Amino acid sequence: MRSKLYLFGGFVKSWSHNQQLFEILKLNYNLIDLTHENKRKFGILSFIKYFFNNYRTAKHIPNNSICFIGFNSLYDVIVLRIVSFYLRKKLRIVNEALVMQYDTYITNKVISKNKLVFFCYKIFLYILDYLTLHLSDTVIFDSNANLKRFSKMYRLNPDKCQVIFLCANNSIFFNNKKTKDFWSSNTINILWYGNPSKLHNLEFIKNIFFELNKKDEFNCSILENMSATSLEDISELLKKTHISLGCFGHTDKCINTVINKEYEALASGTLLITKKGNKGFLKDCAILCETEQEVINKVNYFYKNRDSLAEYASKGQEAYLNHCNIDKLAKNYSKIIDSFL
Numbered sequence: 001m002r003s004k005l006y007l008f009g010g011f012v013k014s015w016s017h018n019q020q021l022f023e024i025l026k027l028n029y030n031l032i033d034l035t036h037e038n039k040r041k042f043g044i045l046s047f048i049k050y051f052f053n054n055y056r057t058a059k060h061i062p063n064n065s066i067c068f069i070g071f072n073s074l075y076d077v078i079v080l081r082i083v084s085f086y087l088r089k090k091l092r093i094v095n096e097a098l099v100m101q102y103d104t105y106i107t108n109k110v111i112s113k114n115k116l117v118f119f120c121y122k123i124f125l126y127i128l129d130y131l132t133l134h135l136s137d138t139v140i141f142d143s144n145a146n147l148k149r150f151s152k153m154y155r156l157n158p159d160k161c162q163v164i165f166l167c168a169n170n171s172i173f174f175n176n177k178k179t180k181d182f183w184s185s186n187t188i189n190i191l192w193y194g195n196p197s198k199l200h201n202l203e204f205i206k207n208i209f210f211e212l213n214k215k216d217e218f219n220c221s222i223l224e225n226m227s228a229t230s231l232e233d234i235s236e237l238l239k240k241t242h243i244s245l246g247c248f249g250h251t252d253k254c255i256n257t258v259i260n261k262e263y264e265a266l267a268s269g270t271l272l273i274t275k276k277g278n279k280g281f282l283k284d285c286a287i288l289c290e291t292e293q294e295v296i297n298k299v300n301y302f303y304k305n306r307d308s309l310a311e312y313a314s315k316g317q318e319a320y321l322n323h324c325n326i327d328k329l330a331k332n333y334s335k336i337i338d339s340f341l
Contacts, residue, residue, distance in 0.1 A: 003341060005029035006067045008058065009076030010038020016169045016231055016260050017098070018071060023171070025068070027330045029337070034061070038072055042101075042111075042124060050075045051082070058083040063090055066340050069136075070096040077132045092340040095136035098166075100150060101125040108198050108251050130154050138336055142166050145256035145278030164332045165280070166263055167324035172231045173267035176239055183242070183310040187216070188303055191241040191270075193223035193234060194261055201249040207292050208245070208299075217303055238268035242309065243299060246274025246286075258282055266320035271313040273298060281323050285316040 005025060011018050013035070025031055034057050041050075058079055061067065069076045077095055084091040102125040105111040112118045133139055133154050139161045141147040151158045190212065196202040202224065209220040223229060223237070238244065244265035247254050255277025262282070265272040272286040273295055279288065289295045302309040322328075 002028065002030045003338075004032055004065065005337060006032045006034055006061055006065050007070075008034045008061070008067045008080065009036075009054070009069045009073050011035040011070055012072050013037065015071060016172075016264075017166050020167055020169045020171075021070065021096075024326060024330045024333060027326075028334050034058075038074055040072070040074055042105075042121065042128075044124075047075050047078075051079050054079050055083060059087060061089070061091060064092075065089075066092045066094065066337055068094045068096070068337070071098045073097075073132070074101070075128075077135050078128075081135045093136045094138050094140065094337060094340075095132065096140040096164075097133060097136075097150070098142055100129050102129050103150075103253060108249075108253055136160075137340070138162060140164050140336065143257055143278065143280055145280070149252065149256060162332075162336055164329065164336075165324055166258065166260065167329060168260065168264040168267040168320075169231055170267065170324075170326055172235050173238070173264050174235075176268045178239075178269050178310075178313070180310070183306050183313075185242075187219050188242045188299070188309075189219045189221070189240055190243045190245065190299065191221050191223070191237060192245040193226065193229070193237075194247070195226050196224055197249070198251055199249040199254055199259075200247045201254075204248040204292060205245055208295050211292075211296055212299060218299070234264065235268065238264065238270050241268075241270050242313075243302065244270045244272055245295070246272055248275045248289075255279075262286070263320065263324065266316040267324070269313050269317040271302065271309055272316055281319050282316075285312070285319040287312065 022031065067080055073095065077093055080091055080093055105125060106122050111121050133156050139156065141150065141161060141163050142165060144163050147158065147161050147163055150156065151161055192205045194200045205222065209222065212218040212220050246262045247259055254275055258279055262272055262274055273289060274286060276288040276290050279286070287298050289298060
């Protein structure tokens, strides 16, 4: 009989990674889905309301259970720890910490322009992240760079941390083989998609496309209305795309994380150009640039050197299939979860 694994707390079920995560975990475990769509509200009163709304669910989790908490968890680890202490239950918590609240709302976004309110949020969100990480039995990060920076930032013992790469939704962004005729086309199709933010730096992309659109050799597309776009739509676009541009923001997250759209480019056999940083295996199979002119120069180079363009795209897809295939990811999760059995 397969072991039970309790999925608890707020999950964005429409997010590509979570869709794939549920499918991966189903391969080895009997999933007990106790998740809900989490609407983020910060503050002590919000925590109290959140706790009582989720207490009835948490209290029914059997003793000696393993609970998996993922994106976008807010107060879930704290709720489980309070419940386990109050009811004297031994609950093991595996926390896939893909987002730190402090990193998102203090470093990457301005949660409030009022200095006093902003200062209060800084303290509250740091404490929230600190408790969430320290009260977890195991913390999963998506890159070695994030493991290092967050374990230092929150004084977290690195020995309780693990790294598992994200991936594209492999049932949608399948192994797409692009033909020789595709790579030798008269026009190179270049795509950027995402929600405008400091992470993505859309202004950087627009400046690049302004210069490239002066030539007939390039067809540049920007897709920023993601709420009206499905993963299937993006997959179809990437099949016709030679070069996909990643994120070029001026944030720690940008240079330490490989985001979903970058995995999707690799999975679809599209050349990825993104910002320099601690990008793990991407350093060997993607083009890493710092300035607008660097990107423009690389695009012009690949227009003239189509064999190199096809070779890099193929190398990226091969690296993706090696590091992010379903069987390998399933084994990585099982190694962590089974250590508590």
